[in-house]
Amino acid sequence: MLTNAAAKAAQATDRAFKLYDSGGLFLLVTPTGTKSWRWKFRRAGREQLKTLGRFPELNLAQARAARDDARAELARAQDGTAALATFADIARAWHAHNLARWSTVHATDVMASLERDIFPSIGEKPIGDIRPAELLTAMRSIEERGCRATASRLRQRLSAIFGFAIAQDLAEADPAAQLGRAMSGTALVQPHPALTSIEDCRALLAACVHARAAAPVELASRFLALTAVRLDAVRGMRWGEIEWDCADTGRPAWRVPPARMKLARVKKSEPRFAHLVPLSAPALEVLSAAAEIQGAQHGQSIDPAQLVFAACAGTAMIGRGSIGAMYRRAGYAGRHVPHGWRSSFSTIMNDELGPEFRAAIDRALAHSPKDKVEAAYNRSGMIDQRTAIFDRWGELLAG
Numbered sequence: 001m002l003t004n005a006a007a008k009a010a011q012a013t014d015r016a017f018k019l020y021d022s023g024g025l026f027l028l029v030t031p032t033g034t035k036s037w038r039w040k041f042r043r044a045g046r047e048q049l050k051t052l053g054r055f056p057e058l059n060l061a062q063a064r065a066a067r068d069d070a071r072a073e074l075a076r077a078q079d080g081t082a083a084l085a086t087f088a089d090i091a092r093a094w095h096a097h098n099l100a101r102w103s104t105v106h107a108t109d110v111m112a113s114l115e116r117d118i119f120p121s122i123g124e125k126p127i128g129d130i131r132p133a134e135l136l137t138a139m140r141s142i143e144e145r146g147c148r149a150t151a152s153r154l155r156q157r158l159s160a161i162f163g164f165a166i167a168q169d170l171a172e173a174d175p176a177a178q179l180g181r182a183m184s185g186t187a188l189v190q191p192h193p194a195l196t197s198i199e200d201c202r203a204l205l206a207a208c209v210h211a212r213a214a215a216p217v218e219l220a221s222r223f224l225a226l227t228a229v230r231l232d233a234v235r236g237m238r239w240g241e242i243e244w245d246c247a248d249t250g251r252p253a254w255r256v257p258p259a260r261m262k263l264a265r266v267k268k269s270e271p272r273f274a275h276l277v278p279l280s281a282p283a284l285e286v287l288s289a290a291a292e293i294q295g296a297q298h299g300q301s302i303d304p305a306q307l308v309f310a311a312c313a314g315t316a317m318i319g320r321g322s323i324g325a326m327y328r329r330a331g332y333a334g335r336h337v338p339h340g341w342r343s344s345f346s347t348i349m350n351d352e353l354g355p356e357f358r359a360a361i362d363r364a365l366a367h368s369p370k371d372k373v374e375a376a377y378n379r380s381g382m383i384d385q386r387t388a389i390f391d392r393w394g395e396l397l398a399g
Helices: 004-009 060-076 087-101 104-117 132-144 148-167 198-208 215-227 231-235 281-293 322-329 340-353 355-364 372-377 383-398
Strands: 017-020 025-029 035-043 046-054 253-256 275-278
Touching: 025 060, 035 060, 046 060, 087 104, 087 148, 104 132, 104 148, 132 148, 198 215, 198 322, 198 340, 198 383, 215 231, 215 281, 215 322, 215 340, 215 383, 275 383, 281 383, 340 355, 340 383, 355 383
Parallel strands: none
Antiparallel strands: 017 025, 025 035, 035 046, 253 275
């Protein structure tokens, strides 16, 4: 820390030099003997200087007060750049910028990870002052919790935030870019437990009949197996989503609304991103049984808004964990989970039908083509092949 005595004793030399105090304040002594107070700060990610006055007209205490006043003035600035001075503010702006294309779940996870693991240590720092070592400390803290995959995802998010800042001239570099070289790396991803032989799949479905589950849960499980969709699609399924005479298939089909699909948020409100599932004969039998429970046949006199597989008189979805709990009671703990039906379907049907059906099987699982050009222009959907695939899958499961 500088003192008034040190400032007074400073003598001019043939080169200008600085005597530093705190908070970016320093005294510049020029070769002519002029002594002036300067404040170094960052604005919009760039280092800037402000002259506060000369010494001794402005003593040390007055210079510190002038620095504090200038800092407060900068914080009150309404030019749109000072308001984004801290990492936390820029991170929140980046988050808001991406909300339109993220799902609600993903957006919540992203902000929660930042608030939990990053904001406490560097959130209030000017983004241009953050060094790679500070970020690495946070990453290693996450890895020490055994969350290497979380650390890897968070590093990518940090890099995206700094990229967002650089694009707007709010930062000059991305200190997260090279963190991966000093991180542990992600562990092997453990796939969902899934049965991969048709005999085991049949055995599980048979065991569920005696697993002490409510009828809607057992039927939802069977329908999940027959359609190979994601669990939430079945849990939220409503009678109005079934097209008993679908123009695309010429037979009954289920059009899963994009809102319940695993899609970018911007696609969830677009009807064209709905997923069409041709319904096999065994799948229709499940729907008939569900209709009987609700006192109707073939959905003719059922409210289209009513849940197909309802926990309480058609008003509540079955629990997220109810099907998995039934599998555990049936003796399949660690061997199969609800999401595992997608792996079962893919593995068994690829073996059954061969490589020429691989693309159609991927489409049946609602996987988008990896080729973005094809995804944009090929809208055939392979519906005839998908219909044949689900018919064969239904036959195999029914035995």
